[in-house]
Amino acid sequence: MHKIFSFGFWNSIARLILRNRIIIILAIIVATVLLATQWKYMRFSYTEANLMPDDHEVNKVYNSFLDKFGEEGNLILLGVKDSSLFTPQKFKAWNKLTDTLQTFPEVDHVISPASLMELKKFEDPKRFEMVPVITEKNPDAAELKDFENRLFTSMPFYENLVYSGHSNTIQSALYLNKELVNTKARKIFVLEELDPIIEKFEQEQGIDVRVSGMPYIRTLNSQNIVNEIGYFILAALLVTSLIFFFFFRSFRATLISMVTVCIGVMWAFGVIGLLNYEITILTALIPPLIIVIGIPNCIFLINKYQQEIQKHGNQAKSLQRVIAKVGNATLMTNLTTASGFATFILTDSELLKQFGVVASINIIAIFVLSLLIIPVIYSYLRPPKTRHLRHLNKKWIGAFVDWMEKMVRHHRIAIYITAISLLVASIIGIYTIKISGSMLEDMPEEAQFFQDVKFFESEFEGVMPLEILVDTKRPNGVLKLSTLKRIEELENYIAEIPELSNPISVTRLVKYTKQAYYNGNPKYYQLPSSQERNFIMPYAKNMDTGDGLLKAYVDSTGQYARITTYMQDVGTDKMEKIEENMMPQIEKIFPKEAYEVQLTGKALLFQKGTNYLVKNLIISLGLAILLIAGLMAWMFRSFKMILISLVPNLLPLLVTAGLMGYLGVAIKPSTILVFSIAFGISVDDTIHFLAKYRQELKVNNWKIKRSVYAALRETGVSMFYTSIVLFFGFSVFMISSFGGTVALGGLVSATLLFAMLANLLLLPSLLLSLERNIANKQVMKEPAMKIIETEEDDEELDKNETNNS
Known part of the structure; x- marks a missing residue:
């Protein structure tokens, strides 16, 4: 019926x-x-893809940080490692470049060597003021040489902000409008305004300008996706x-x-x-x-x-x-x-x-x-x-089918030994797989913006922000000397971590006030003592820093402080180790009863998100296996057939996972997709083969061997055709400039090839070896759904066509 x-x-x-x-x-x-x-x-x-739910604790902390300090990924950096920049002509051109960029509505303000301000002490009335370091509009060579010496030797406030602490590299920082940084305006500014201006400057001045920062990386990366x-x-x-x-x-x-x-x-x-x-x-x-x-x-x-x-x-x-x-x-x-x-x-x-x-x-x-x-x-x-x-x-297809039948008929032991050997080798390989949470790992290495990221990592220790939010639990608690000393102690600890840059916080400004009080002597760039603070306070009372550093690193209530450091492109393992080592140190410096300190920022967010996504993908793969097993249970009405059919589909997944371990391909969002995609597609071949096998059993009066070989010859050609199309089709992804997409294409192609061979060699071998338990009328019941037509169906169609003609 x-x-x-x-x-x-x-x-x-x-x-x-x-x-x-x-x-x-x-x-x-x-x-x-x-x-x-x-x-x-x-x-x-x-914006970066949010890999976790909005109500996840990590997202809640990050959103709380944004509420207090606004968007943190709004900095574009222009770096130059060329001493000729401090010559009159090129310095003037650089000054003109940064002034031009300052005029765009997408740019809030620019910190550049050409427009640096220094904190100075004045006596009548007592005050600190930010005044230009270079007072001449067109400084000569001698003035520029003096400025260069002062910048690198007596202005520690600007270390890692304007100049590198271990080379003569300088950078200008473009702070984008926080309201526009996550809109289409950012893309237009970067691609249509910033890049052409930088390119023109390089051509005219012969200076290599490196550009980076999260808004820039995100823009060029998303544009690459669009192009691809x-x-x-x-x-x-x-x-x-x-x-x-x-x-x-x-x-x-x-x-x-x-x-x-x-x-x-x-x-x-x-x-x-x-x-x-x-x-x-x-x-x-x-x-x-x-x-x-x-x-x-x-x-x-x-x-x-x-x-x-x-x-x-x-x-x-x-x-x-x-x-x-x-x-x-x-x-x-x-x-x-x-x-x-x-x-x-x-x-x-x-x-x-x-x-x-x-x-x-x-x-x-x-x-x-x-x-x-x-x-x-x-x-x-x-x-x-x-x-x-x-x-x-085609004769060559026939030769392929003949080879498969020969292997199944005469070399089943060799097929099993090969399968078991692959399984053992794969399990060993799986133990070497690592999880990667790198934001840059999948980005095109040959792209200029990727090379620029590496430049800033070597010169300034990174471009990916890691934020530390300090809650003093009381208004104006940040500017208390005891809190500032604790922040400085944590900063000194962070500075010793090779993967992190020297931190930036309100302590920089407080140290600068002491240096300014002692007439700019760099040896006094340190936190003031209680006594010194009393002397400095009258000068600092109405201080305007010009660049809003106090506002950027202390919230309006004075209760919350922000410490910003920049990370190198480290993977999940290193990041977790850094966090694991940092948290006990934070708890030691900031007692829990008086302070609450939380790590956040885009770098940490991405790393946590990657781990979360990988767990979800593993769950989805398990669900896919259960769902498809359920479909097959409904179609074939046999628990034993489910077990047999899963073997040739799970083995290729394990082989691919082992291959990832041996090749050093990390588990990440792009590569974990391989398993769900490949499993969903490869199980189709199993369904076709088992449906045809069930049909042949009935036609051949339950003669096992004849049915297996008939099913193999019948379905082998279509499996081969579709597998070849899928193999080369997924290989297309290997032309991508994104490492993850390349890995996805190569691994899915390899998995589907393994799956085809497993379904054409291992599956029929298992059916023949387990014929007493599998191939009988009780196990191979009439399927719930007719999948492949029979001669009886042809006769039925002929009758229907005759009746309807």
Whole structure:
């Protein structure tokens, strides 16, 4: 009864599609146009992706910090390591450059050597004032030489702010408007204003200017993502169309398939816009992913159409049978793939939820499109000629199938030894895998902005901010001498950590006031004693620092202090060790009963987020395995078959994980995706093979060996075709300039190749070796869903066609 319903249902669908071709074409055109109107709502992210939920404790601390001190990632740095900068002509040009940048509304203020202010003491009335270090508009060579000496020897206040503490490198700091730093205005300023101005200066003055800072890195990185979407789509189309043409040797079939997947890509962009999601490094992968997954659908449908034409030559019957016979199989394979992606929706990460929603919706959409477009278009074309059907009898494919059968028939022990050896080696490799939380690791190393980051790491110890929030638990508690001494003690500890820069806090300004009180003598750049503070206080009472340092590092109530240090690009392991060593020291310096001290900042946020995301991805992979196992349990109604079928799908994942350990590829958001993607796709081959095996058992009166070999020969060709398309399709991601995307493409390709071999060699070997327990009528019950057609189904279709003619 179920069988009749299944094929009767798909036969009805076939008639519905072929009798309403014009309506279907118009519906697809209308849907495509409507979704195209949603493209304008696609947004490119102007902030770092938040890898954790908003209510996570780490995010709460960070948001509390932002409430008190505003956006911390608003600094763009311009660095120069060239002594000729302190010559009249080039110094004047640099001064003009920074003055020009100061005029842009996106820039709040600029700290530059050309416009440095120093704190000076005045007696009548007693006061400190910030006055220009260089008073002449066009200083001569002697004045500049004197200024250079003073800067590097007697102005410790500006160390790591304007000059490097261990070289003659200087930098200018552009503080962007905090209201605009996370908007499109930042992108326009960086790409259309800042970069051209810097490039012009370099050409005119012959000075190499290094540019960095979080807003700059984020802008260029997101622009790289935008540029690569187009490259990926074009490369995926090119590679898959070439492979498709190689298999089918038909321009017509290739063009129809390309049209289908291109519409699928247009729908993918439309769905992203419709849901108002941002384009991130994950969602940017979806359009080429749709191409790679969509082409196998086209292969199944067109291949079946041509087989039917070769069998009886009736085009109308062939098209109806394509839908009725292949529709169910492609639905199930697309459903399992979509289910693998849909498990991301169950995680707590908004980034993964969005990726899971868009990917699963569009995988089902590409199935619907291919099922509608291919039969409808072919119905208007002449039947394929004999030369278009030659690929159905390729000798080299037959040789491949013969080799597989030979291995399964005569070398099963070798297959098991190889599988066990791979498993042992993989487990050893898995123990060497590391988790990476590096913000820069996936960024293109050949890009200039990446090289500039390394420059600032070597000269200024880093560009990624790590913030320490000190709560004194009482108003004006920050400026008490006891608190300032504790802050200085922590700063001295941080300065000893090689991966962190010398910190910046309110203590710099307090030390500078003492130096200014002693007429600028650098040996007095230190915290004042209680007695000295009484002398200095009358001068500091109405002090204006000009650059707002006090406001930037002490909140308006005086209760909260901020200590900023900059991190090098260290991985998760080092960052966790730094945090682990720092927290006991913080608790020792700041007693819990009097102070509350918290670590935050973008560097820590990303590291914590990476760990959180990896945990969620592992959970989603487990859910995917359970979900797909459940689907297979429903389809095959056998617990033993689930266990057997999972072996050839889990082994490739373990091999890939071991390979990552040996190759030094870290677990990170981009590479952990490999396992969920590969598992969702590779299980399709298992479903096809087991469904065909179940069918052959019934046909061959439960003769195990004959059924296994028949299933192997029947499904081996289609598995090979689709696996090759998927292998080369995912290899396209290896052209990316992002290390994580390269690793994703290479690892998914390798995993799918392992999965194909496991399904064609290990799975049939297991069925033959465990035939007494597996291949009997009690275990191999009638499946809940008919997946592959039989001769009986052909007869049924013939009857239906006769009745409806």
